[in-house]
Amino acid sequence: MYYAALNDNWQIRPLSEFSHGIYPRNDDGWLPAIVPAHWQQLPGLETHSGKVVYRCRFPYSKPADSIPDERYWLRINGVFYYRHTYFNGVDLGAHEGYFEPTEHDITALLRTHNTLIIEIDCPDEHNKVGKRMITGVFSHWDCFDPQANPGGIWLPVELHRSGPVRLHHARLRTEHCDAHLAQLRFALDLDATQATPIQIEISFAPLTFHGETQIFTLQRRLRSGTQTVAGLLKLREPRRWWTHDLGQPDLYQVTVRIWLNGILSDEQSFAYGVRTFELRDWIPHLNGERFLVKGNNYPPGDMRIATMNRERAERDLALARDCHMNMLRVHAHIDHPAFYDAADAAGILLWQDFPLQWLYRPEVLPAARHQARAMVRLLGNHPSIAIWCMHNEAIHLEDTADESLAARLRTYQSAFIFSWNRDVMDVQLKKIVEEEDPTRPVVRSSGEPDVPYVRTGTDAHAYFGWYRTYGTLADGEAVRARFPSNLRFVTEFGAQSFPNLESSLRFMPDPLDEAAIKRLVERHGLQADIMSAWYPWRQAKSLAEVIELSQNYQAELNRFYIDRLRYHKYRPTGGIIAFLFVDPYPAVLWSVIDYWRVPKRSYYALRDCFRPQYVFTLIEPRTFTIGEAIDLPIYAVNDAREPLVGARLTIRLCDPTDSELATVIRYLDLPADSLATEIDRLRLTPIRAGDYTIELRLSGAGPEFINRYRLTVVATGEMKTQ
Structure with a gap:
């Protein structure tokens, strides 16, 4: 039973070495502290990493409603990362892990005046391919603040009481x-x-x-x-x-x-919440009912995760609901407890990653085994959690922006030949979690490609059109045709984009110069060289133009993937999860919503793509030539539980001068939870170069919806892929 939170009278002291719980009783060298918080939020500790000691002095008096043989418990809910606890001079032991609560019986130790000492060590991870702390994206990621250290008491410290x-x-x-x-x-x-x-x-x-x-x-x-x-x-x-x-x-x-x-x-x-969830050949079923997962990757709501609360979590989940999402992937971390409560209430499923991101040294295995079990016991009561995943991309990666030949070869070797992290550690962790919770699917590691006659993969990550290691969108089409099993459940795809102008101006100048771009690369996640491979953003004359270029490209790329995955609904696609939902700090990332929760254009485009009733076409990602016969299949799909009856689809085809070449009207009747159905097929034989437009206007299925596509026609000999 809850008794009191120890929120006041905290002090902190940065250290080079611990003193085994023995520190001067006076206040010399101690700074005022806030709990819960991260120590880098405190004046004078903005750049500190490594060791600190916290001290809390508090009084105790026996409550009037005491019961016989009453017991008192010190509950520490969350600390980054290693800690050792002392209470009134008594050693309560050491603990490793940032999200697992611990309790200590202090009944015999309580005095009228008490002193709690917690020694904490949260060093930076310098060996990125041999990490030793199970902190996931808080220590190594291409979307985290490189100057932030998460160290500190990030969840409340409490006193509880009970009977015998x-x-x-x-x-x-x-x-x-x-x-x-x-x-x-x-x-x-x-x-x-x-x-x-x-x-x-x-x-x-x-x-x-x-x-x-x-x-x-x-x-x-x-x-x-x-x-x-x-x-x-x-x-x-x-x-x-x-x-x-x-x-x-x-x-x-x-x-x-x-x-x-x-x-x-x-x-x-x-x-x-009472419910069942299954993956039947990667097709999700909730309470026995088949449905298509549509969602996004959710980073820590804030890299300063102690600052998150129920209100902030509810706002994020409302944005997800408004975007027609029914699942978020909690990407390589355990989030704030308030987030899980809010997801339960919002009706959003969660793919829950264990906090492993890329490579770790073998010595972490005992701690990983213990913490995997702790994760399930801590979060297993939440109906929102549908899937456990033990590791994100258990491959050799230090910096995703490094596309050198040597980096590629190391990644390929660990992905297709052998990875101790994936083939030894993750296998053990998967078995532990399956034993602990046989009611949920467990994925060994996210992003394992399916290769016929070599290995059966898991969920897929697809960055065609962004990382040159993957290739162009045309290369993605070739992979889609040759390896269709990789379409079963896709949990990452996307491109970076700048936040809207008002948000961008909070941390960058207008216009951008090379010094500003360098700072964005070093401090705010921008992959400038990779972005330059796809469109000439460096030649833009203003920040507003850069923002428009990047958000338009991101929106088009996301639609490219979603169109194809919705076409393959249940044949074999069961899940579509984009990357990334929100920025966890001011940055230029793959998000569709910035750090200040201002949606980008790509958020609204994603909302259109995830509509329950959706019309689309599939156009090859290339330029076309004059005189070439181009087929334009038109598809419709209905994800709703109710049939779609009598909706009106208007198809309009225009030439480069915006002159109308054809208009077709179709009335749609689709069953509930339908597969993608071909409604019509147009054929275009262009006679001039330029950009042609296909407009699909759907009415009678919720708010009117318009989907516009562009195809580029050039003279013979100028064709190129995208």
């Missing part, structure tokens, strides 16, 4: 559910001072709907010490949790109470 039996954690998972009955398995992690009989009460109270509260009462006998009590419950006529596009994300308030001789010894309460 402490309920450390209550876990639930849905093994089966339909409209009539849900079978739930519970596991309660308990700590008892002595062998004793207890009564367990588990109640399910409707949180988002009206209905009866169902209460389950069980009798158990405990032995002394820590143990887990498990069993099965059958919930009658459950209200199931759905994504926002399939139904309502209905939740129960679950309360677990431990009674000892008629006295409440401890309790916990949390929101819970």
